[in-house]
Amino acid sequence: MILENKLNITDQAELAKEEERISKISAKKMFETGYLDTLESGRFETLRKIHKYLFGEIYEFAENLRKVNIAKGNFRFVPLAYLEEAIKNIEKMPQSTYEEIIEKYVEMNIAHPFREGNGRSTRIWLDLILKKELNLVVDWSKVDKTDYLLAMERSPIKDTEIKELLKQSLTDKINDREVYMKGIDNSYLYEGYLSFKIDEL
Secondary structure, eight states: OOOTTTTOOHHHHHHHHHHHHHHHHHHHHHHTTTGGGGGGTTOOHHHHHHHHHHHTTTTTTTTTTTOOEEEEEEEEEOOHHHHHHHHHHHHOOOOOSHHHHHHHHHHHHHHOOOSSSSHHHHHHHHHHHHHHHHHHHEEEGSOHHHHHHHHHTTTOOHHHHHHHHHHHEEEEETHHHHHHHGOOOGGGGGGGSOOOOOOGG
């Protein structure tokens, strides 16, 4: 099923390619203008603003809570009936240590609040928390994609694996654009589509 979009694209591969291109241009702008640094870390409102910034040109539903139940593989994300309550509880979670921050990230991933674009938005949201609380970010280029996806799939049951995986990839290059841009690399979500590099945007 092709998501309804402002670009009136009806081909899945074409939509994925345009979505990646536009969201990366927006992410680059969000970083270079300093907009991210004006946002409060760990708040859902911050995640909403990030999502709108990335996908507002593409989807009407950008920043809005999803109105459907969604699943990936055999895993079902938080049911719609409990979504708002889950987000309120996530906001209350502490974020003063690395372990607490990753636990909060895992819970937001389980919530999966948006219809599309959760992974990219939430990785930027995670890095913002790490940056403001610990003066660190994840260097996503050092995170093996397969290991990451498997660890995230298992994280609702046991989050030790994702904690260890991301911990090995922490860096103090908190203002490095290339490190930041790796967090929204579409390759974490899609296979086979063109990947746009920073210099091409």
